[in-house]
Amino acid sequence: MRWLAGIVILALLVWAALPKLRPYLPPGYDPLAPLSVDDPPTFVTRYKLRQLSADIPACLEVLAQARQAGRISYSLPGDTKGTCPLASPVRVQGFGPVSLSSSFLASCPLALSSAMFVSQSARPQAQAVLGTALTRVDHLGSYACRTIYSRPGARLSEHASAEALDLSAFRFADGRRVTVLAGWQQEGQPTAYLKTIFSQSCRYYGNSIGPDYNTAHANHFHLGMRGFGVCR
Template identity: 30%
Template sequence: MRHRSGSCSIGRGGRQERGDHGSDGPRATGASSLLNLTCLLRPLLTACALSLAACQAFAADVELPAQAPIPQAREEALRRSPRPPGKPAAKQLLPAAEQTCRAALRDLQASFAEAAPVEKKGGCALQHPVELSFASRHIRIEPPAVLDCQTALVVARFFGTDRIAPKHFRAAIKTVHNASGYVCRPIGGGRNLSEHAFGRALDISGFTLSDGRQIAVQQHGRGQGPEAKFLRDIREAACGPFSTVLGPGTDAAHADHFHFDTKKRRAPYCR
């Protein structure tokens, strides 16, 4: 069977069958190769044409905005873009002595919280204060006292083991009533700053025992009953652990409370 010239008929072995002229010369061979290449490319070209037509039909269905978007300036874009959360401020590391002091308070089962540093005009300063709320697991400081940590440690050691109240009553100390911890003030209205101004002093107005008994320094500080003997024993025992111990009988300013502080002295001052 023979085909008309220009048709894409491939014979066995992949060769083009001869056309109507039946010539086997060089011209016929070149024309045959060109026809063969055209036949091979025709399906590919047809597929490309169909794909292009499909893309044009899809693009015709897409609605474009009436006006192209205006690019933002870089500064405005950065200002509107969400910023990554900043890193939290690094927690200030306490000096080694302060860390050791706090570890000792925990060993005594004292309860405390970090207090805000203090630095005021006139010299009042407290760099690493604590707020002591319990001298031990059973003895409350009410209200909590803001103190220098070393002074808080002396308070916790002194009241942490209550051996005095059981000598006079069938009860133990439950609450130490704080009249003053840190306060920026001079001594007796003078020019020298009190130890309170550095968090190194605690004023005590009285005690509450586990049986509910209330013992006020002002009421029993100079009496003769068991409450007065209890207060005298407290006062005498405090002389040594604290460098300064004042109370009723010292002067009019201390008639209603005990003043215990940790001022550096060559020897304790107890009056």
Template identity: 30%
Template sequence: MRRRARLATALGVIGAGALAVSSCTASDVLTPRVDVGTQTSSVGPQPRGLARLASPSAMMSVGYPRLQRPFAEPGAQMPASETDCRRQLRRLGVTFRDLAPINDGGACRIDWPVQVSGLPGSIEMKPAATLSCDMALAFATWTRKELTPSARWRYLSGVKTIHQGSSYSCRNIRRSGGVASEHSKGNALDVMRIELRNGRDIDVRKPGWFAFRERGLLNNVRAGGCQYFTTVLGPGYDADHADHFHFDIKNRRNGYVACR
């Protein structure tokens, strides 16, 4: 009787263990029960040139849920990244001043805006452009390394004035279904014409067939812009950009650069 009781007990233990194993599948072991949230951020771009340094704070959120940034309150301490950006502007010889935070609702905001009135080489910006510091730095570097050398090569002249048509502007991209323009973040600038020191005034609109030097200059600065910005659009792209160059540092996934 004792042997039968021990055997029954042993069989009961084995049966219970088998039942436990059968109810615990591989998916139960490997799949976490905790809800870690849905990833909402996109992979930040890996653009070439200076644009790789633009918006470093955006790069910090790669792979994690994007949190709403608190708006910079008046009197708040400037982040180190913004301080460093301004240091680089001064090193380049950019004339600028800090503006109060801009918040026009929705995506229309710049926490630490600057107003740029002069660029490297004593080039005037008319009218003064309201931009994020990252965009100001990208544009100033492009001006120094691409536009100025191209003007000297093609026309044996320096650049006197860059005439811009739009910097910060609270608006959506036309025909986009409500997508905010990079202008609404201070991350875009439209260039209408370029005035040289020799008196030549270069309209950005598509030049005629026999305007070889003008065509060469515009082609050079347009292609060179792709090293500093994530978007370069101009005449020939569409009707909305027929009379100006559009430059911006839009944050795109997978390093995509729109250079057209």
């Protein structure tokens, strides 16, 4: 119990000193600063993203700022009803210069995390690893009112609340199209790109599930909001 008491005391001391420390904290490390789509994926940033799940108006405000910064384009179709109703869903239409195979329906936190992932990982890694620009992301969908693996009696999937996106391929300015199915087990730059961005996706989503997890994910990355940086 002594170590726990020590951690609590240290946390209280840091919190008391925070007003004086704030001017020296880099972006992504100030727990009192509003979240920005350009904040690096630190522990503090990920905590803020999780908090926005319980505060949709605040999430939509950050998302609007991300749109103004050119990180995402979207519309707000309004609440949906039915077996799997959605409150304040977002229809994502693109991520700045990166288009989509089709628009997709997302919760606000999923839309925001995806904008951060594309702008901070998928796009820059395309230049760093492949030497070309990312132009389009292909996906297999997001919202689907179903249970996990569509098994009878199982709990509802993240897709049932529009909190997961399945990415299947990436297209680039030099004409290449890199698919998860064909590229994951190969060698070379395309495979390095896929494995790099999959590893980095764990910083932006609650869970990232890829081809190494099971055959059901052989052709896509499942990027969901449940959990806290679970990478499989």
